Amino acid sequence: MIIKTQLSEKEMPEKFYNISADLPEPLPPVLHPGRKDPVGPDDLSPLFPMELIGQEVSQDRYIDIPEEVQDIYKLYRPSPLYRARNLEKVLDTPAKIFYKYEGVSPTGSHKPNTAIPQAYYNKQEGVEKLTTETGAGQWGSSLAFACSKFGIDLDVYMVKVSYNQKPYRRALMETFGARCIASPSIETEIGQKILAENPESTGSLGIAISEAVEQCVKSDSTKYALGSVLNHVLTHQTIIGQEAMSQLEKQDEYPDIIVGCTGGGSNFAGIALPFLGKSFRDNSSIELKAIEPSACPSLTKGKYAYDFGDTGKMTPLTKMHTLGSEFVPSGFHAGGLRYHGMAPIISHLTNLGYIAPEAYTQLDTFQAGVTFAKAEGIVPAPEANHAVKGAIEAALKCKESGETKTILFNLCGHGHFDMQAYIDYFDGKLFDNKYSESEIAMALSGLPSVG
């Protein structure tokens, strides 16, 4: 039997939740890359509109969601919450498994949740053009969608290997009117420099960020947008967890365990932080599991240290779990999880012991995804397969211990754009791309010295 819990539009949250108000210890400051002292609004204003800079350091527990943003959310929100009854049966577990499904958005993932408010705040402050980067394209296509709603121009630097191999999300961006540039490109100095050194460079997310930032700072009417990592991005994604809390309440349920996949950390934060914040205020406990790929294990194998967000070393320094800004992960399919760092908030909470990270191999996550698809009827994105795997592991532990725990996980996107990965999996062409200890050590040796 299908148990779906749907909220009405009137029940959609009207505020973002900001965990900074409830943190047991404050976040370490963000440092200027040159001066190495804390950045101020003036340092960030070439990149972001003032409202988002304010949200980045806000200590307010709640931030009003503008009506115009709520209005566009209604295209696909509130998103449904399902109980995975068939998966429970297949696993023969006493656990109850619930999942929030963000694949109902126009681009098939959770990314529009922050793309829409970011485009809105930029428009409010007169910004005419945004630049950004994208890996496999989830973020780029979502920002393209949002910019089309507000009439903002958008240039997306797309990692060249994805630009060439995965043209579908690129086409989605172009359908929404964005311009998509293969990175490294000749349009920026950093791009030209990298191409001069290596004309065959297939790019990386770190390089694409550098290019987007460089293009942004050259023009006054242009700002830059980031799809994960930053505090305000995580705050916008909390609409997921707040909705899930209301939906579970309707089922008289409350989660014991929350599971999400982590690349930059925003979808995990979105589902988990409203519950974690409540546990801080209530003095109650909740188990949070952050699932990352074995091939890019920033939380489980990285160092909690100050590092750059990009390869070109242009961004401010943030304290985070990092594999080193020069680390280039192998070419596994969960493109949204291929980032050397982790959101400072998620890193901080992991460091304080509130989040338990787990890493799984590509093959294990695809096996979990196919099991889920057969049981529940929805084919997850490769990124979401990590959350599925984590939830299955948690449910199997309940089977061992006989505990009837309630598990909530975030199914952050559908796999309709990623079927080539499933083909490779079925054809036996998918391999476990493990990290190399020496590569990580090498990349970590390049960490900037601070203070």
Next chain:
Amino acid sequence: MIIKTQLSEKEMPEKFYNISADLPEPLPPVLHPGRKDPVGPDDLSPLFPMELIGQEVSQDRYIDIPEEVQDIYKLYRPSPLYRARNLEKVLDTPAKIFYKYEGVSPTGSHKPNTAIPQAYYNKQEGVEKLTTETGAGQWGSSLAFACSKFGIDLDVYMVKVSYNQKPYRRALMETFGARCIASPSIETEIGQKILAENPESTGSLGIAISEAVEQCVKSDSTKYALGSVLNHVLTHQTIIGQEAMSQLEKQDEYPDIIVGCTGGGSNFAGIALPFLGKSFRDNSSIELKAIEPSACPSLTKGKYAYDFGDTGKMTPLTKMHTLGSEFVPSGFHAGGLRYHGMAPIISHLTNLGYIAPEAYTQLDTFQAGVTFAKAEGIVPAPEANHAVKGAIEAALKCKESGETKTILFNLCGHGHFDMQAYIDYFDGKLFDNKYSESEIAMALSGLPSVG
């Protein structure tokens, strides 16, 4: 402003609507391909379960939707109805445009609406395996999804050109556990015969139907399923129009014009027939527009005559608008609209003057789809672009005449699996594949003689 009308699960229709009860003239009978006299249940029982044979000839206005079917519908139904306010603004039309969005299903189109009940009724009658055919894969993946829910094996004969060029929906079928065979194949006599004549054959829907039917009749525990054309399929799709009627009622609206795309006719029937039936009972009037591709113009250029449903001439003869069962349409992107015939119910109603068909070229429909995506934020499937084009044309007519008409159209699926078509469109590689008058004349000269 986004105006979305969502029904609660409790408001989901509990009955299918069967227009046979309200037709002003009865449908012409279906004829046996050999005997040329009306077929009876015994003729059809090797292919279909008795319940579906009963529905095929039922005169009951309503058919109960089994609880198990309603339950699986709840995974994605009721589907949302939107008002296309931004599109109205872009077109500067006084018309109100509403669209029903079926892309929220697990396979991204309306096809599961009939796949689920078909799998259910087969399971009820002990069927262990189904065979079917698919073109681009919308139907095959939807039946694969439904069969996975009921534990039925499925073999899908997929037109070889799509099998090779469009592997993504094939991967979706395989993810749900179905077996996918490139057609023509060596697994059937008709396939072997065609390959012996032309080893390079890239197949057609007509050939794939012949193979699926041949494999089905060879085994007692195997039945066959068709994703469009037949009366019972159209009846299952009426859940779309019934929901839309309730949703429009909540907005105090009633459509003057209903628009849908037509390949086999089922999604158009789904949205239109509940309204048309009501107009028969009320003696009121409503305008129905069936939009087809210029390159496969069965309603606008075909003949209303008895013909086979397949190339192998194994199926019963139905009276329908047909381009001849040997007509092979050119390779345009809206694979779901590449069928030589049309649903008998839609053909009959068109012949009686209740449906106005219109044909548009591929380029015109893609231009309409991109306009829609930019305005509304959803990228339509190439098939759905035809409905978008028809709705835009109707709205522009209202602009000319100054009439404030209410237009309802069916956005039958999203384009996430079809981005190559958009790439080709943007790259100027998409052409208008016109029908050739002589090819149609040749194919029509092969129509069977009846009576």
